[in-house]
Amino acid sequence: MPSTNxxxxxxxxxxxxxGNICRSPTAEAVFKKVVEQANEQDQFLIDSCGTGGGNPDWYSWSYHTGDPSDRRMIASASKRNVHLTSRSRPLTPEDLQxxxxxxxxxxxxIAxxxxxxxxxxxxxxxxxxxYRSKVQLMCKYLDKDxxxxxxxxxxxxxxxxxxxxELVLDLLDDACEGLLTHIRERDVAKVAAS
Known part of the structure; x- marks a missing residue:
């Protein structure tokens, strides 16, 4: 159970x-499914965003803002009962906070x-x-073995x-399970330390 102090x-x-149209909205949807299956959805705020879809000054404006996820990603995910519903948006300074x-x-x-x-x-x-302590690679949470x-x-x-x-979905299925496990272990460690 996520907690602070x-x-x-x-x-x-x-x-x-x-671009926030393939990988990150899929990660958002997969992680939402993972926490819902664990009956922990009320303990999380889950979102996704992009770094501009290739636009060099994306932090000023972004190519894909407001676009739905890529139709091919939607089709592949829906076969696994994963539903992508978010609209593309760029990262903001507020996200870092x-x-x-x-x-x-x-x-x-990351760069x-x-x-x-x-x-x-x-x-x-x-x-x-x-903020850098919050920024990590998704694959950090893959099953290492x-x-x-x-x-x-x-x-x-x-x-x-x-x-x-399909590979993206396979990786995200595994990493999202690992992420939830990590968050649970972190919270158990915080409780034990207090």
Missing amino acids: GASKKCSVLFVCL NFDYILGMDYEN AIQVAADYWASKGKTVPKD GAFKGITEVPDPYYGGTKGF
Whole structure:
């Protein structure tokens, strides 16, 4: 059960990819399904966003804002009873403050988050000093001894075929289970330490 200082608080998780139309909305939907199956949905705030879809100054404007998820990703996910309902949006300075976990799908996403944070800080926006401790790769939560041993990034399926979308779903199924396990273990450790 997510908590802070002994008081019950929702654990906030933000998934980040490039355009917020394939990987991160899928991670959002898969994680929502995982926590719903665990009957813990009321203990989480779950969202997704992107780093501009390739636009170099995306922290000012983003290509995909308001777009639904990629139709191919929607089709692949729906076969697994995973429903993508979010609309694309870019990362914001407020996200760096408001989310406990900020999970990038690949190293480029992580680097883009840091570039944006530096830009926002230079423009006088509030950027938490510890935001980097929240930013991690999604694949950190894969089963280290499982089928995906050694994989560090969720690959972008946008320019590939159906197999790419299926691989994304496989990776996210595994990593989302691992993420929930991690959050539960963290909370048990916090209670034990208090």
